[in-house]
Amino acid sequence: MRASAAPGDRMAYQGGMTGPRRERLVQIGQVAEQTGLSLRTIRFYEENGLVIPTTRSEGGFRLYSDSDVARLEVIKRMKPLGFSLEEMQELLTLLAELDSGSGDRERLRDRLRMFHEAATARVTALQEQLAVAEGFADTLAGHLDAQR
């Protein structure tokens, strides 16, 4: 943990004269802190084309915009569904296309429906896993009691 407002603290990089909007840009450490993902994970997602930082500093530091961070947070919410990175990417672009109103409506909806089906299937699987897990935990508790 870093002490709050310690001497070494850094503010979000504001992007020199390059951008006209003076958008809020943060570097990877802050993103990690906000999202709870590790640096390694965030870089890994980039490698796989999931979230590519809007820009980089002159020295090469990754700089993330708010929407980059939002994307990461969506991914985080998807994770428990057990989708692969590839699937997540597809779903992300799919949602973006729906939002922007581009692409073949019909097909988009179809693919979205498939994702939804996969998701609910996965939810069911998780429920089953949970039941088994609870069962086993109880078994352990039983063994503990038996040994009192």
Place this chain on the structure above:
Amino acid sequence: MRASAAPGDRMAYQGGMTGPRRERLVQIGQVAEQTGLSLRTIRFYEENGLVIPTTRSEGGFRLYSDSDVARLEVIKRMKPLGFSLEEMQELLTLLAELDSGSGDRERLRDRLRMFHEAATARVTALQEQLAVAEGFADTLAGHLDAQR
């Protein structure tokens, strides 16, 4: 699917004159079928010392006794708890020691308690995952509705 009672069918190997008990021994394929684990997984568990078949045929086929299969089924119940193979092995021997009444009572109970704690922690984590997963599935459903 294999046709039932096809010419090529084989019965469970009974172990020639070597065993006095004529114990029921099955080979890996049947075990896989019963437990729902893959052949690879079962072999992998053996590699890691989790379940070693009671014996082998002359030609080297793995032959599993009922208790071997039972062990595999216990492992299967543990899996959703996300323990590592090493931890599962420890827990298995731990339970065996408790059953057989060997070893330091005090210490055994302590370790068992730790496993139980880990298990309940894991159950909580699973519940959270499930909640997130359900939430995301709902989000998807929402997007579907919005596109009607």
Place this chain on the structure above:
DNA sequence: CCACTCAACCCTGACGTGAGGGACGAGTTC
């Protein structure tokens, strides 16, 4: 009765995969 064949089953060994973790030495930013 023994030899042979056949399909189904099984063996070991090696490499591949997915989703990251950890360490490194060098560079950047504040």
Place this chain on the structure above:
DNA sequence: GAACTCGTCCCTCACGTCAGGGTTGAGTGG
């Protein structure tokens, strides 16, 4: 100059997958 970040590399875990060969037991032939 302290804190942060970079890219590169190798490591892990729980298997999947492929290759190439051996085993088993029932059926067939002599």
